[in-house]
Structure formats: structure tokens, C-alpha cells
Amino acid sequence: MKRIRWGQLITIVVVVAISLWSIVYNYNSNQVKYGLDLRGGVHLVLEAEAITTSEALTEEKVVVEETATETSTENNANDEEPVEKEVTEEKLVVTNEDLNASTETNQITSEELKLAKIVIEKRINALGVSEATVSIQGNSRIIVDIPGYSDIDQAKDIIGRVAVLTFKDEEGNVLVTGKNLKKAEFAYQQMEQTGPREPIVQLEWDEKGKELFAQGTQNNVGKPISIFLDDELLISPKVNEAITSGDAVITFGGKNEESIKEAQEVAILLQGGSLPVKMTFLEERVVGPSLGQDTIKNSKIGAIIAFLAIILFLMLIYKMLGVMGALALLLYVIIYLGFLLGIKATLSLPAIGAMIISVGMAVDSNVIVFERIKEEYAKGRTFLSAIGAGYAHGWTAIFDSNFAMLLAMIILYSFGTTQIRGFAITLVAGIVAALVTSYFFTQFILSFVAVNNPKVSGKLYGLKGPEKDD
Amino acid sequence: MLPVRKWNIIGYRKTSLRIALILFLCSVVIMTVRNSTNGSPFNLGVDFTGGVVMNIDFMTEEPVSVATVREVLSGFNQDGAVIQQDKNHPEHYMIRMTEITNHQQDEIFDALQEQIGSINPDTRQTDFIGPTIGSELRKNALLTLSLALLLILLYVAIRFKFKDGVSAIIALIHDMSVALGVVSLFWIQLNTSSIAALLSITAYSLQDSIVILDRVRENLKYYKDKLTYAEIANMSITTTWIRSFNTSVTTLIGVLALAFFMGSSLRDFTTILLVGLLAGTYSSLYIVVPMLVNWQKENERVIRPVYLNALEAGTTTTDIKTKKYSSKNKDEVIVANDLSDTVKKTSTTKKKNNKKRRR
Numbered sequence: 001m002k003r004i005r006w007g008q009l010i011t012i013v014v015v016v017a018i019s020l021w022s023i024v025y026n027y028n029s030n031q032v033k034y035g036l037d038l039r040g041g042v043h044l045v046l047e048a049e050a051i052t053t054s055e056a057l058t059e060e061k062v063v064v065e066e067t068a069t070e071t072s073t074e075n076n077a078n079d080e081e082p083v084e085k086e087v088t089e090e091k092l093v094v095t096n097e098d099l100n101a102s103t104e105t106n107q108i109t110s111e112e113l114k115l116a117k118i119v120i121e122k123r124i125n126a127l128g129v130s131e132a133t134v135s136i137q138g139n140s141r142i143i144v145d146i147p148g149y150s151d152i153d154q155a156k157d158i159i160g161r162v163a164v165l166t167f168k169d170e171e172g173n174v175l176v177t178g179k180n181l182k183k184a185e186f187a188y189q190q191m192e193q194t195g196p197r198e199p200i201v202q203l204e205w206d207e208k209g210k211e212l213f214a215q216g217t218q219n220n221v222g223k224p225i226s227i228f229l230d231d232e233l234l235i236s237p238k239v240n241e242a243i244t245s246g247d248a249v250i251t252f253g254g255k256n257e258e259s260i261k262e263a264q265e266v267a268i269l270l271q272g273g274s275l276p277v278k279m280t281f282l283e284e285r286v287v288g289p290s291l292g293q294d295t296i297k298n299s300k301i302g303a304i305i306a307f308l309a310i311i312l313f314l315m316l317i318y319k320m321l322g323v324m325g326a327l328a329l330l331l332y333v334i335i336y337l338g339f340l341l342g343i344k345a346t347l348s349l350p351a352i353g354a355m356i357i358s359v360g361m362a363v364d365s366n367v368i369v370f371e372r373i374k375e376e377y378a379k380g381r382t383f384l385s386a387i388g389a390g391y392a393h394g395w396t397a398i399f400d401s402n403f404a405m406l407l408a409m410i411i412l413y414s415f416g417t418t419q420i421r422g423f424a425i426t427l428v429a430g431i432v433a434a435l436v437t438s439y440f441f442t443q444f445i446l447s448f449v450a451v452n453n454p455k456v457s458g459k460l461y462g463l464k465g466p467e468k469d470d
Numbered sequence: 471m472l473p474v475r476k477w478n479i480i481g482y483r484k485t486s487l488r489i490a491l492i493l494f495l496c497s498v499v500i501m502t503v504r505n506s507t508n509g510s511p512f513n514l515g516v517d518f519t520g521g522v523v524m525n526i527d528f529m530t531e532e533p534v535s536v537a538t539v540r541e542v543l544s545g546f547n548q549d550g551a552v553i554q555q556d557k558n559h560p561e562h563y564m565i566r567m568t569e570i571t572n573h574q575q576d577e578i579f580d581a582l583q584e585q586i587g588s589i590n591p592d593t594r595q596t597d598f599i600g601p602t603i604g605s606e607l608r609k610n611a612l613l614t615l616s617l618a619l620l621l622i623l624l625y626v627a628i629r630f631k632f633k634d635g636v637s638a639i640i641a642l643i644h645d646m647s648v649a650l651g652v653v654s655l656f657w658i659q660l661n662t663s664s665i666a667a668l669l670s671i672t673a674y675s676l677q678d679s680i681v682i683l684d685r686v687r688e689n690l691k692y693y694k695d696k697l698t699y700a701e702i703a704n705m706s707i708t709t710t711w712i713r714s715f716n717t718s719v720t721t722l723i724g725v726l727a728l729a730f731f732m733g734s735s736l737r738d739f740t741t742i743l744l745v746g747l748l749a750g751t752y753s754s755l756y757i758v759v760p761m762l763v764n765w766q767k768e769n770e771r772v773i774r775p776v777y778l779n780a781l782e783a784g785t786t787t788t789d790i791k792t793k794k795y796s797s798k799n800k801d802e803v804i805v806a807n808d809l810s811d812t813v814k815k816t817s818t819t820k821k822k823n824n825k826k827r828r829r
Binding site for chain 2: 141354368407
């Protein structure tokens with residue numbers, strides 16, 4: 001407890017050095033990523049079927065329905081359905097009236113637009129562009145905002161790239177591609193006479209596809225076939241028997257909500273591999289930060305002033321202990337920034353919220369320990385022993401609160417949306433940086449001081465001894 | 471230094487818990503009223519509901535700043551509007567707002583013209599825009615949050631006690647509902663950044679609660695047989711009070727700096743943080759442990775040292791045990807100090823008496 005832990009110093013020096021390098025490197029190579037709110041980015045408007053005019057659209061207010069997930073299916077059941085023998089299909093009721101709009105004209109259906117949106121979203125996410133948003137505008141346009149980019153061509157390249165749908169066997173050989181897929185549709189199917197209706201995806205191939213698919217399934221009976229959209233694995237269903245008719249059905253093993261959702265998504269993506277709508281770029285702009293340039297400039301001043309005020313507060317309350325805390329906070333900022341820049345986190349408003357909280361947490365670790373040292377010193381312990389006790393007792397509180405937070409953030413990260421992910425990652429970085437600086441660094445430096453000056457004045461450190469009885 | 475150590479926080483736990491309950495109920499009432507008058511308890515932003523987008527070109531000589539545009543929009547309760555300025559053509563603005571009527575659109579156009587400068591008439595039009603956070607994503611987010619809370623409950627239950635976990639979660643719900651009540655009352659727009667603020671509150675509240683619970687856990691270990699649960703609880707709260715206060719002040723400094731320097735565009739964000747911070751500090755001190763004391767009735771029957779009983783009964787006389795007790799272990803004397811000054815006085819007077827007797 002009382003000895004100086006040199007390992008701590010070495011760890012801290014190494015971590016700070018790496019962080020400094022990360023900061024300098026990322027700043028110099030201009031790789032700091034900011035969100036749309038802080039820096040702006042590329043704003044693209046895509047038009048599906050370029051001919052429709054926006055004037056016409058503003059007059060007729062057709063609201064795009066978000067929940068239009070059900071599709072109508074044609075009753076094309078035939079006896080050669082490969083998976084089950086007696087197949088009874090039921091036609092789905094068309095719930096979305098927009099679907100009735102004829103597809104022969106330039107007007108595209110909201111279903112198609114939604115599909116295009118999902119495909120674009122998938123494509124952007126697959127490329128690891130964080131915090132990009134895709135939204136539908138009017139009834140033929142899609143807006144894509146990619147933060148942090150200023151290169152329009154690069155951004156267009158990402159979106160404009162045609163997604164390739166491939167069916168691969170276990171060895172990774174391509175059996176057939178989406179080019180030959182005529183149709184992929186979501187439907188329900190009755191498996192047995194009295195059985196439940198299960199969600200399925202129907203595939204329909206063209207002549208060439210029929211041939212390739214028949215060959216592929218013949219060679220892979222009993223084995224899975226993996227379906228990829230670009231590099232992303234969508235699903236790998238097992239082949240029950242050779243399918244030579246060109247019509248195939250993918251089942252999802254159940255009729256619960258999850259498998260229904262999965263089937264719908266797979267159908268949309270399979271269909272999206274061969275996008276039914278033609279997308280053209282209508283607008284392409286580099287936009288400034290949505291918070292405004294002035295705000296950004298002011299926020300930097302604000303951050304510096306907040307930092308100074310916190311340091312001042314610490315020193316006022318905890319004297320020399322506060323000075324150590326301030327020093328730790330300085331290192332904290334370096335490590336924190338270094339880490340965030342290192343993992344290429346996107347700095348945006350949610351991240352700023354996380355930063356404030358984690359600065360609070362960093363200071364909190366200090367405050368917990370310092371208060372404890374004060375208490376222990378007041379009980380009559382020596383300076384050295386009070387410091388040892390303060391860190392030992394403070395540890396459980398710091399560990400438990402940080403670990404609980406870490407768990408919560410892992411959940412948020414694994415299930416959250418991109419913005420929530422940004423929040424979680426920023427907070428986790430803060431937790432780790434706070435632990436290293438506010439606990440380990442101050443522990444090292446205080447034990448160092450205490451061991452080398454056993455007669456150090458407690459007063460200098462804002463400590464009061466026990467009140468004497470006589 | 472504040473005389474925190476002498477405070478009897480647990481003694482007033484009924485009041486403090488009632489205040490929390492009232493705050494919670496107020497929030498629920500506010501949300502219900504909003505729900506019936508406005509159709510939704512919250513003012514969902516364009517991210518959730520979709521709305522309209524304006525693409526306008528200003529025809530002013532000087533480029534217009536985002537802040538001035540926001541200023542005008544906030545007059546129409548569109549604080550949460552997403553405002554984007556083209557970097558290469560600074561006269562061009564893209565503004566996304568929640569759904570508004572044609573009449574309101576005209577009003578906004580007129581206000582922008584009046585207060586900023588003329589707008590190219592060709593660009594005086596709007597288009598519909600879909601939500602970026604769809605209903606599925608929303609459901610997913612709720613599920614995620616619930617899962618996170620469950621995991622926290624589990625962790626606290628393992629490291630502490632199940633009751634402690636429940637108490638921490640209740641405090642968390644209190645903080646969230648107070649913040650949401652304020653969001654509903656002032657009709658603050660819910661968008662990605664206000665969600666982030668709400669998440670930050672959750673994190674802060676959790677941290678605060680666990681630090682206090684840790685102190686109770688530790689004190690229970692040392693004083694279980696000597697003090698009642700309520701006494702241990704009070705001691706734990708009073709000793710961590712200063713820490714809670716100091717931490718809140720430092721975090722507050724950060725939030726206020728943000729509020730002050732980043733101005734109106736972040737007003738909603740900082741308001742939520744501020745409310746959450748206050749609620750979080752209150753709940754960790756005046757809800758978490760007091761609630762545990764309420765659930766701890768059976769612990770009232772505990773073996774106590776004689777001197778404490780005597781002290782409460784008002785008879786500070788007799789018993790040599792006190793002296794024995796204080797000389798044996800330093801830590802335990804401190805307990806007495808924490809509880810009340812009278813204990814110390816008694817022991818010192820006794821010492822004096824002893825000295826006199828010896829003479």
C-alpha cells in the first residue's frame with residue numbers, strides 16, 4: 001500500500017505519449033471527424049426516376065408511409081414448389097393505398113422508395129461511415145447526409161456504386177449473381193394443411209439464372225448457400241434438394257415476429273440488389289455545420305474556460321491535492337482526445353454530452369479519493385497512511401460505478417443507432433481515461449510525495465488532523 | 471466547511487421521499503396533459519416525425535449566419551430545426567422542420583425576409599421529408615435502454631444487494647421522469663441531441679447512486695453490530711454529501727460553460743442536462759438510501775452498545791464501557807463523533823472526571 005508503484009508511472013507515460021502522437025498525427029493529417037452539427041459534410045439529394053418535378057409534388061401532398069412493409073404477392077403457386085408439397089399461398093391484403101399507384105408511369109411507389117432508402121443505408125453502414133443519415137424527401141427523393149466528408153465525388157462513389165448480390169457456396173465460389181434474379185418477394189405460406197402460415201421469401205430466376213441456380217443447388221445439397229449484398233452476408237439458407245424449376249423459397253423456421261421481420265428485410269435487400277428504381281443525383285452540396293460556425297468557435301472558448309474553472313475550483317477546495325487533481329485532468333484531456341481521434345470517433349453533439357459527463361466522472365474519482373483522504377487524516381492517520389487508505393477505500397466506489405456504466409454502454413453500443421453508438425464510445429473512452437489519470441496517476445504522484453517527505457504538512461494539502469481533546 | 475456531519479437526513483426521509491414522489495407525479499401529470507392537449511407527451515423533432523424541408527437562396531449582399539436563421543426559427547417553436555448552409559454557395563440554406571401548415575410556412579418565409587433579407591422567390595417552396603429515426607429504430611432504442619437498465623440492476627444486485635439495485639433503478643427513473651417532465655412542460659423538441667442529454671443524465675445518476683451505495687456497503691461491514699441500519703445510512707449520506715456537492719459543482723461548471731458560450735442552439739441540450747444534474751444529485755442523496763432504510767424494518771432490532779442507548783435516553787451518566795470502547799479502537803470513536811457532538815462531550819467530560827478522581 002505504501003510503496004511507490006513505478007509501473008503506474010511507466011503506464012501513464014506510455015499512454016500519454018501514444019495519445020499525444022495520436023493527436024498530432026490526426027490533426028496534421030486532417031483526420032479528425034466531426035458530425036454534421038459541428039463541421040458539416042456532404043449533402044446529397046437523389047431522385048428516383050428523374051422526370052418527376054417537384055412543383056407537381058408540392059401541390060399533391062402525398063405523405064410517404066413509413067410502415068409500408070407489407071407487399072402484395074401474386075398468386076403464382078405451382079406444384080413444383082421445391083420445399084414443401086402441398087403449398088397453399090394466400091394473397092396478402094394491400095394495406096398501403098400508395099401501392100395502388102400504377103408503376104408504369106414515372107411515379108414510383110413509396111415501397112420502392114423505402115427499399116432504395118434501406119439499400120443506401122445498408123451500403124453506407126457497410127462502409128463504416130459513422131453517423132450518416134438517410135431520409136426520404138417528398139415521394140421520389142432520398143436525402144443522404146454524410147458528416148465529415150468534403151469530397152463530393154468520394155461520397156457519390158459510395159452511394160452510386162451498384163450493389164452486387166452474389167450467391168456463394170461454402171468455399172466462396174460464386175454460383176449465381178443478382179443479375180439473373182428476376183424477383184424476390186416476401187409472402188406467407190401454409191406449410192401443412194392445418195399448420196400455421198409461415199413467412200417466406202420467394203425467388204424467381206430468369207433462364208440463365210435458372211440454369212446456374214439448378215447447378216449450384218445440385219452440387220450443394222445439404223450444405224448452406226450464402227447470399228451476400230456487396231460484402232455483407234445477408235443469410236445462408238441450407239439447400240434441401242436440387243432446385244431446377246427456377247422458383248425457390250427461403251423459409252425462416254417459425255412464424256414469430258422476428259422471423260417475419262427478417263424475411264421482409266431479406267426480401268427487400270434481395271430485390272434491392274437489383275434496384276428497380278433508377279437513382280440520379282439531383283443535388284450535391286458541401287454544407288457547413290448545422291450548429292453554425294460562430295457556435296463552434298465559441299464552444300472552443302467555452303471548453304477552455306470550463307476547464308480552467310474546474311481546475312480553479314479543485315485547487316480552491318483541495319489545495320495541493322487539487323493541484324494534483326488538476327494535473328491529472330490535464331493528462332485526462334490529452335488521453336481522451338488522443339483516444340477519440342485514434343479510433344476515428346465522430347465528434348458531434350451527443351459526443352459532447354458524453355464528454356461533459358465523463359469530465360464530471362474524472363473529477364468525481366478525484367473528489368471521492370480526496371474526501372476520503374481528508375476523512376482518514378482527520379481520524380488521526382499520518383499523511384502517508386491517509387493517502388493509502390483514501391485510495392484503497394475509494395477504489396470500490398470508483399470501480400463499481402465505472403463498471404456498471406461500462407456495461408450499460410456496451411449494451412447501448414451493440415444495439416443502438418449510430419448516434420447512440422457515438423455517445424457510448426465517447427463515454428467509454430472517458431471512463432478509461434478518467435481511471436488512468438484521476439486514480440492511478442494521482443495515486444502514484446501522491447504516494448511519491450508522501451514517501452519522500454514523511455513530514456509533509458497536511459495543511460498544505462487541505463487536510464485537518466483530529467481535533468485534540470485537551 | 472458545511473456542518474454536514476450533524477445533519478439528520480434519514481430522519482427527514484419521509485419528507486424527502488414525498489418531495490421525490492411529488493416531482494414524479496408532477497411530471498406524469500404534465501405529460502398526460504400534454505398528451506391530451508397536444509396529441510403527444512413530447513414535442514418530437516424532425517428526426518422522429520419527419521416534416522418539411524426548405525431550400526432557400528438569400529439575396530443579401532453579406533452571407534447570412536446560421537445563428538441568425540435559428541433566431542428567427544425559434545420564434546416559431548422550431549428550435550430543433552436542422553439548418554445547413556452550403557459551403558460553396560453561402561446564400562443557399564437547407565432547413566428541416568417539423569410538419570407545419572401552409573400558413574405557418576408563409577409566416578416563416580415572411581419572417582425570414584423581414585428579419586434577415588430577401589429570399590429568391592423561385593426558392594419559396596417546401597417539400598416533405600421523412601424521419602431519419604423510424605418507428606422501428608425508436609422501438610429498438612427503447613428495448614436497448616431497458617436491456618441496459620436490466621443489466622445495471624443485475625450488476626448492482628450482484629455487487630451489492632438486490633434491494634440496492636432496485637433503489638438505484640428507481641432513482642434513475644425518478645431523474646429521467648423529472649427531466650422528461652421538464653422536456654414536456656417547456657415543449658422542448660426531442661431530437662438526437664436531446665436524447666443524448668437524457669442518456670447523459672442516466673449515466674450521471676447511476677454513478678452518483680452507486681458511490682453512495684458503496685459507502686453504505688462499507689459502513690455496514692464495520693458497524694453492523696453497533697449501529698442501526700438507519701444510523702449507518704445517515705452516516706454514509708452525510709460523509710458522502712460533500713463529495714456529491716463538489717462533483718455536481720464541477721459538472722455544473724461544464725454544463726454552464728456550454729450553455730453560456732454555445733448559446734441558443736444548445737439551449738435545449740443544456741436545459742435537459744441541468745435539470746437532470748440537479749435531479750440526479752437529489753435522488754442519490756435523498757432517495758436511494760432513504761428508500762433502503764424504509765425497506766429495512768427488520769434491522770431495527772439490533773444489539774447496540776449501552777452508551778448509545780443511554781445517550782438517546784438522555785442519561786449521559788455511568789458506564790465505564792464508553793471509555794474502554796474509545797480507547798480500544800480509534801475508528802469507533804469517530805462513529806460517535808459523526809453521530810452527535812454530545813457523544814464526544816460525554817467522553818471528554820468523563821475523562822476529566824476520571825482525572826479529577828485520580829487526583
